[in-house]
Amino acid sequence: MTLAGTAAIRTSTAAPAVARVRRDPRLAIVAALYTAAQLILAAPGRSLAWDESIYFSQVDPRSPAAFFSAPRSRGVTLLGAPVAAFTSDPLVLRTFLAVLSGLALFGAFAVWHRIIGRGTSALAALLFAGLWVTVEYGSQMMPNLWVAFGAVAATGFFLRAVREGPRRGHLVGLAVAVGWPTLVRAPDGVWLALPLLAGVLVRAWRDWRIAAAIAAGLAAGMAEWIAEAYARFGGITERLADSDAIEGGLGFSWNVGNALRSADGPLLCRPCDVGYPAVSHIAWWPALPLLAVVGIVVAARAGRLAPALLPVLCAVSLSASYLFLIPYAAPRFLLPAYALLALPVAALLTAGARAVRTSPTPLRITAAVLAGALLAGHWYVQAQILHRQIGSARRNVGEYRALADALRRIGIRPPCLVAGDSQPIAYDAGCASSINSNLRSDASQASGPVVVRAAEHRAVAILVAPGGGAPSYAPGWQRRELTGSPLITGWSAYVPPKR
Structure with a gap:
């Protein structure tokens, strides 16, 4: 087949979808507004938060990989991999995720067009996208929002499969929509699959192909988690036990x-x-x-x-x-x-x-006006909360950056290790943290001997928050006050004595 023929087929396939969007662009407008809100409000001026720095460090070749604990799932790291291949710039990552989450919002709720109608699915997307927490996490490298998109798509594909017949597109869509949440958050994938599998037991919905699609998606999503359980934690039971301990029981x-x-x-x-x-x-x-x-x-x-x-x-x-x-x-x-x-x-x-x-009766009109006013008030409150949360997050990441800069000023540069309550600070400084891929302990237990031994061949600092005491496992280390920003007043670092 010639390139021209291939292009013609692709054009003819894509044309109906484009035409449908042009006829009823409401969902596309909602997705575009959602992306714009993130790019204007939530994305600028924010480096990576604690969990994000752990996920992104797994794929960032310019940074040591942080310790990846048992409850986490590797699928989240795939969100940042295309950006990490070129840059570690947080703004590039956030811009990419803002656009990607807007597309995911559109795709997930578009599955529902033929079930509840285009206008209703667009309204559902607007209700969800209008929550402060949805805007807050759209440009962040975190799992829960991506589970949400997969769950919406999975339920939609399930209903279309039982209503319109188990066509190949419906079954593939269902498997992918179950597999993706499982890949980014393994327990959530299981909780999503359970009611869907139970639905197949309903007599009118009973079809082994639908059940097989759900099971295939769940298995594909769990495969990496299970393999890592045996490779790093000793088995599934051991990984679950580690997760239980980290989650607090x-x-x-x-x-x-x-x-x-x-x-x-x-x-x-x-x-x-x-x-x-x-x-x-x-x-x-x-x-x-x-x-x-x-x-x-x-x-x-x-x-x-x-x-x-x-x-x-x-x-x-x-x-x-x-x-x-x-x-x-x-x-x-x-x-x-x-x-x-x-x-x-x-x-x-x-x-x-x-x-x-x-039937526009006075009672119904009054109820509609009241509902509209409540909805407008709801969105106003959500905007207020979002503004407050963004300000708080920027102060936090500003502190992280200021601490990383202060560590550089006292000579902590790659290859280096930062111990203490340090993960995002270590990432910003280009250092490993005391929670790294070679340790199975957290910072509160953190292997003092490992930190001390690391000082023999690389720059090491033990970060101490205001009011904190000297580390007992490093006697004789020198205290260095960290300066350069009012945000880090009272912070200090302990470094090995000069030899």
């Missing part, structure tokens, strides 16, 4: 209160000893599942139960471990649930708008 834990406390930040609530936020900041949080339940009732009465119920069941499954099995919280943990619950809520709002158009 997995078991029943009423974590709903902690999740509510962190609904508007902090980004990690561990220990979660903050107070409850203002009611105006968290009213949306209990309202979302309540509206989803109302959406199920309305959809059932209209004979459209499955498109409303399945996303809710998957949301419950994906949020269960974060609400009942761990003792701490972070706003990003529930992103997959928020994305899935946005689907029945959008369908409910669309049904309400349709009812007002067809």
